[in-house]
Amino acid sequence: MRVQPSSGEAAALVRHQLQLGLTSGVVLAVPVPQQLAAEGQKVEEATRLAVDESLKQGIKGNEVTPFLLKRINELTGGESLRANIALIKHNAEVGALVAVELSKRARL
Numbered sequence: 001m002r003v004q005p006s007s008g009e010a011a012a013l014v015r016h017q018l019q020l021g022l023t024s025g026v027v028l029a030v031p032v033p034q035q036l037a038a039e040g041q042k043v044e045e046a047t048r049l050a051v052d053e054s055l056k057q058g059i060k061g062n063e064v065t066p067f068l069l070k071r072i073n074e075l076t077g078g079e080s081l082r083a084n085i086a087l088i089k090h091n092a093e094v095g096a097l098v099a100v101e102l103s104k105r106a107r108l
Contacts, residue, residue: 007094007097007098007100007101008101010026010028010098010101011098011099011101011102011104011105012101012105013026014026014098014102015102015105015106028094028095028098030087030090030091030094031087031090032083032086032087032090033086033090036082036083036086037083037086038076038079038080038082038083039079042076042079043072043076043079043080043083045075046071046072046075046076046080047068047072049071049075050067050068050071050072050075051068053071054067054068054071069081069084
């Protein structure tokens, strides 16, 4: 099941949470736009290979994530990086829409 609330509904959720004095956060799961998403099977295979390589090379700690991102990007021919950039931009867009709606509600 996919729930796609509007930015107004998301802002209302945040506002109600604040009014109730709740200190927990709200997570909005924003997917990569379909037309910009990387091909799932390709990324999964690249991820498996990159993780295996990192283990074989003894990569640990804060070196793991940069290694994996770089290697997955190489293995997908740049497809994973394009999808990640699209996701970041889309998250910023959705966050801005929610912030505008929250600001409107604060003035009421």
